[in-house]
Amino acid sequence: EEPFESRAPRVKPERNDPCWCGSGKKYKKCHLAADEEAGRSDRKPEAERPKSPQVVGEPLYKALLQKLLDASPEIRSRAEALEANRRYFDREPDEVDPESPGAEGFIDWFAYDFRPGGTGRTLVEEYLRRRGARLTARERALLDSWRAARLGLFEVQRIETGIGVELKALFAGGQFFVHDVSSSRSSAQWDCILTRVQEFEGRTIFSGNGLMVARTLLPRLLAIVEEESRAARQTAAEFVRANSHRWHRVLGQLHQEQLDGLRMVNAEGDKIEFSSATYLVRDEAGLMAALAAAQVF
Secondary structure, three states: OOOOOOOOOOOOOOOOOEOOOOOOOEHHHOOHHHHHHHHHHHOOOHHHOOOOOOOOOHHHHHHHHHHHHHHHHHHOOHHHHHHHHHHHHOOOHHHOOOOOOOHHHHHHHHHHOOOOOOOOOOHHHHHHHHHHHHOOHHHHHHHHHHHHOEEEEEEEEEEEOOOEEEEEEOOOOOEEEEEOHHHHHHOOOOOEEEEEEEEEOOEEEEEEEEEEEOOOOHHHHHHHHHHHHHHHOOOHHHHHHHOOOOHHHHHHHHHHHHHHOOOOEOOOOOEOOOOOOOOOOOOHHHHHHHHHHOOOO
């Protein structure tokens, strides 16, 4: 076993995700500015950067996803859209905070995973069924790739900066290389990511948004999956995919419980108390002289 180096997780969270440092603040209000500044200072001049493959199908990816979302009101009824909101957020749609952690993952789940009680087909599958004959061969291939995309929990094993990352599937087993330039520059070895991966044009790429799983939360998440998958009589990998709508809430709850149970102590184990004191200064010159003479200051 290689020794585990304790370090801040470096898979870049989304703006509204909890910050990787564990402060409990949103990333955009905590380390986002510092990380972006560090990225700029670390960036090599263009001539020195290693040449890397272009993100596979990126223009097509964005255009086809927009077509899919534009068609969703014709494919999904209002009742089905409300059902999806309730299932994903576990609350009424008018109570959902669009800034809440995990909210940005709803679109991916709605397109790739949500199966309403009526047809039982995902948005991708229904779009393929209705409009597949009018699509180009590459568009159909990308939709087929989305249809087969698999959600899982993956651990970063190796990084090729500027090219991609090698991942280990913690539940399904096996290792594979994902071509993703962004992750190769923001990931650290042993980071864990809950995300979808897909095969397209001979390469494995990420599909949609992912959730970073802090190492401190990993044992508890693994225990939840093991216990509940056994009760559901599913493999852990099947259970994770079948409950893709829940994990953003589960991770949020685990993170909150960790913060609620956090204790700050000194070297002797005594609880640290935070306090402040305010004094009325009658002799400012004398005070400044005393402070200047004190070695601790």
